[in-house]
Amino acid sequence: MSNLSLIETARDFNRFYTNFLGLLNKAYLDTPFTLTDARILFEIGSHGGISAVALARDLQLDPAYLSRILKRFRAEGLIETNRDPADLRSQVIIVTDQGRETFEELGRRSNAQIAARFDRLATGEPEAAVSAMHTIRALLDPAAKPAPAIIRAHRAGDIGWIVQSQGRFYAEEYGWDLRFEALVAEVAGKFLANFDPAKEYCWIAERGGINVGSVLVTNGGDGIAKLRLLYVDKSARGLGLGKLLVDECIHFSRQKGYRELSLWTNDMLETARAIYVKAGFRLVSEERHKMFGPEANGQNWVLDL
Amino acid sequence: MSNLSLIETARDFNRFYTNFLGLLNKAYLDTPFTLTDARILFEIGSHGGISAVALARDLQLDPAYLSRILKRFRAEGLIETNRDPADLRSQVIIVTDQGRETFEELGRRSNAQIAARFDRLATGEPEAAVSAMHTIRALLDPAAKPAPAIIRAHRAGDIGWIVQSQGRFYAEEYGWDLRFEALVAEVAGKFLANFDPAKEYCWIAERGGINVGSVLVTNGGDGIAKLRLLYVDKSARGLGLGKLLVDECIHFSRQKGYRELSLWTNDMLETARAIYVKAGFRLVSEERHKMFGPEANGQNWVLDL
DNA sequence: CGCATTTAATGGACTGAGTCAACTAATTCG
DNA sequence: CGAATTAGTTGACTCAGTCCATTAAATGCG
Numbered sequence: 001m002s003n004l005s006l007i008e009t010a011r012d013f014n015r016f017y018t019n020f021l022g023l024l025n026k027a028y029l030d031t032p033f034t035l036t037d038a039r040i041l042f043e044i045g046s047h048g049g050i051s052a053v054a055l056a057r058d059l060q061l062d063p064a065y066l067s068r069i070l071k072r073f074r075a076e077g078l079i080e081t082n083r084d085p086a087d088l089r090s091q092v093i094i095v096t097d098q099g100r101e102t103f104e105e106l107g108r109r110s111n112a113q114i115a116a117r118f119d120r121l122a123t124g125e126p127e128a129a130v131s132a133m134h135t136i137r138a139l140l141d142p143a144a145k146p147a148p149a150i151i152r153a154h155r156a157g158d159i160g161w162i163v164q165s166q167g168r169f170y171a172e173e174y175g176w177d178l179r180f181e182a183l184v185a186e187v188a189g190k191f192l193a194n195f196d197p198a199k200e201y202c203w204i205a206e207r208g209g210i211n212v213g214s215v216l217v218t219n220g221g222d223g224i225a226k227l228r229l230l231y232v233d234k235s236a237r238g239l240g241l242g243k244l245l246v247d248e249c250i251h252f253s254r255q256k257g258y259r260e261l262s263l264w265t266n267d268m269l270e271t272a273r274a275i276y277v278k279a280g281f282r283l284v285s286e287e288r289h290k291m292f293g294p295e296a297n298g299q300n301w302v303l304d305l
Numbered sequence: 306m307s308n309l310s311l312i313e314t315a316r317d318f319n320r321f322y323t324n325f326l327g328l329l330n331k332a333y334l335d336t337p338f339t340l341t342d343a344r345i346l347f348e349i350g351s352h353g354g355i356s357a358v359a360l361a362r363d364l365q366l367d368p369a370y371l372s373r374i375l376k377r378f379r380a381e382g383l384i385e386t387n388r389d390p391a392d393l394r395s396q397v398i399i400v401t402d403q404g405r406e407t408f409e410e411l412g413r414r415s416n417a418q419i420a421a422r423f424d425r426l427a428t429g430e431p432e433a434a435v436s437a438m439h440t441i442r443a444l445l446d447p448a449a450k451p452a453p454a455i456i457r458a459h460r461a462g463d464i465g466w467i468v469q470s471q472g473r474f475y476a477e478e479y480g481w482d483l484r485f486e487a488l489v490a491e492v493a494g495k496f497l498a499n500f501d502p503a504k505e506y507c508w509i510a511e512r513g514g515i516n517v518g519s520v521l522v523t524n525g526g527d528g529i530a531k532l533r534l535l536y537v538d539k540s541a542r543g544l545g546l547g548k549l550l551v552d553e554c555i556h557f558s559r560q561k562g563y564r565e566l567s568l569w570t571n572d573m574l575e576t577a578r579a580i581y582v583k584a585g586f587r588l589v590s591e592e593r594h595k596m597f598g599p600e601a602n603g604q605n606w607v608l609d610l
Numbered sequence: 611c612g613c614a615t616t617t618a619a620t621g622g623a624c625t626g627a628g629t630c631a632a633c634t635a636a637t638t639c640g
Numbered sequence: 641c642g643a644a645t646t647a648g649t650t651g652a653c654t655c656a657g658t659c660c661a662t663t664a665a666a667t668g669c670g
Contacts, residue, residue: 005511005513005514006423006431006432006435006513006514006515007416007419007420007423007514008416008513008514009435009438009439009513009514010419010423010431010434010435010438011412011415011416011419013435013438013439013441013442014326014419015344015347016442016446017322017326017441018326018340018344019364019365020445020446021319021322021323021326022365035323039320039323042320059324060324060327107316110316111312111313111316114312114315114316114319115312117445118311118312118315121444126311126315126444127311128440128444129315129440129441129444129445130311130314130315130318131440132437132438132440132441133314133315133318133437133441134314134318135433135434135436135437136318136322136434136437136438136441137318137321139426139430139433139434139437140325140422140434141321141325154483155476155483156472156473156475156476156477156483156486157469157470157472157473157476157486158469158472159468159469159472159483159486159487159490160465160466160467160468160469160470160471160472160473160486160489160490161429161465161469162465163464163465163468163469163490163493163494164428164429164462164463164464164465164466164468164469165428165429165462165465166465167461167462167463167464167465168428168461168462168465169428170461171460171461171462172461178459178460178461178464178497178500179497179498181461181462181464181465181497182464182494182497182498182500183498184465185464185465185468185490185493185494185497185498186494186495186498188490188494189468189487189490189491189493189494190491192483192484192486192487192490193484193487193488193490193491195483195487210427210429210430210433211427211429212427233427233428234424234425234426234427234428235425235426235427235430236427
């Protein structure tokens with residue numbers, strides 16, 4: 001459950017942008033086109049040779065309504081439709097030269113409108129606005145293809161991110177109190193303070209510039225490596241990132257000459273446990289505790305390398 | 306004249322957001338309200354006692370259309386209208402209890418919808434989206450007054466946020482290495498681990514659901530309070546938040562019976578120094594160091610309480 | 611293969627959101 | 641005071657968008 005004030009702010013923004021777009025779209029009234037007309041013409045103009053169903057699907061329009069609009073466009077000579085030889089029920093819609101002219105004119109007007117808006121801004125401000133638009137779109141547009149995840153070493157801010165994301169996650173999901181975040185901060189802070197690149201490492205999984213997972217290997221002494229703070233964000237579950245991160249740890253620990261890789265976890269973390277089991281870890285001990293408020297079952301797992 | 310590709314991107318975003326809002330607004334169809342109805346009800350519900358002209362102006366509606374909608378609302382018992390004693394042509398519109406109930410129900414649905422959208426995002430992503438919305442709005446809405454900042458105690462994730470934001474900021478701005486983030490993690494982690502509410506506190510400045518600043522008071526023993534980790538995010542500078550946070554620390558330290566408030570800072574942080582000077586802190590010592598890579602000038606400041 | 615089902619496209623019939631013009635009543639301004 | 645303006649309302653209308661039924665092609669299944 002997201003913070004309520006975030007949601008309020010988002011609603012507020014939506015109200016604002018509804019108005020803002022409303023104003024922009026009024027401009028279409030200076031042409032004989034409605035907003036829907038313009039959207040359709042734009043869609044046909046960009047993907048040449050689209051079918052009516054596809055159009056209706058993409059723009060969420062009623063097929064009957066769309067059919068009428070296309071008929072009008074055809075009558076006005078803006079588009080041509082031909083039967084699709086591959087499926088004679090379907091038709092292929094293309095813009096005529098005149099249609100392209102109209103389409104481009106609409107584009108020019110729309111551009112001019114935004115340019116007018118941007119012209120009132122200070123140097124650098126349009127860039128800031130557009131960059132913010134990118135951010136929103138990448139986050140809210142499911143069709144904006146999710147960037148592939150990469151795994152890399154930690155850098156500035158990452159350790160803080162680990163503390164924040166896990167602190168928040170365990171609080172929201174399991175009701176753990178701030179003692180848990182304190183523990184994470186201590187573990188992660190010590191890792192950073194005493195970081196020994198020869199024996200230790202931190203992996204961050206990142207997607208489109210946003211951190212989505214992490215794990216540490218720290219030196220426990222006596223040839224024992226410790227896997228700590230494994231975490232994969234909600235948004236990136238099911239991609240096998242957890243397994244990937246654990247595999248990195250195992251590979252690294254072997255390579256650095258450790259004889260054993262151990263970890264501490266809690267039994268309600270079932271996905272994590274499945275990963276450990278599959279990787280060959282064995283459960284060596286278990287104890288109930290209330291370290292972070294609610295009762296939980298702590299477990300120690302070990303993998304012989 | 307703005308760069309064309311910026312404009313194209315902005316148009317692209319507008320198309321996307323038109324769709325996005327369209328989807329969200331479909332939900333109003335589950336209620337007997339249209340989007341316009343909902344906007345009107347929202348507007349009346351928020352500013353109690355508004356007049357019809359003001360409403361028509363703010364929402365850019367036809368007065369005739371608005372009049373009819375208000376008539377309907379009146380018939381349904383959602384609002385009451387009384388003549389404005391100051392101008393008998395005008396009327397004062399207020400929501401009835403039932404209207405308020407409806408208004409709040411709409412709000413809850415709208416919230417739930419956005420929450421559902423946000424729930425699919427990663428930790429920090431809703432914040433990123435909302436922060437981008439702020440950016441756009443601040444730039445495009447001439448009437449936008451920035452959301453007021455509030456100051457509150459820390460909760461889950463905040464300590465991690467402190468580590469992350471400062472770790473990243475000092476690395477980007479001054480080239481400090483990870484030893485700095487390690488120090489922050491240690492300080493913040495210890496604060497959380499040994500937190501003594503009777504003598505210590507953490508303040509988080511938040512604006513529209515986004516953390517934008519922080520400061521801690523920790524117990525240094527011997528009647529000395531320590532002000533630590535003062536930070537105000539770039540996006541919220543110039544609002545006096547730094548001063549506000551420091552004032553909180555001073556007030557708290559006095560109230561808890563400390564005799565002295567001390568802090569350590571570096572001299573390139575000029576805004577912070579100005580705040581300390583103004584608050585009455587005096588510089589007691591100074592030493593050059595390379596604790597975090599680049600050479601810097603560490604300073605100890607003290608305020609007698 | 612043939613029959614039932616699904617899908618693309620369209621026309622008929624309708625609804626209701628939003629617009630425009632005309633009017634009343636109160637207010638302001640010269 | 642009278643002319644012009646403003647707040648609000650009603651009547652008459654338009655047209656964007658929806659729902660249902662129909663045709664023709666395609667697909668699925670025994």
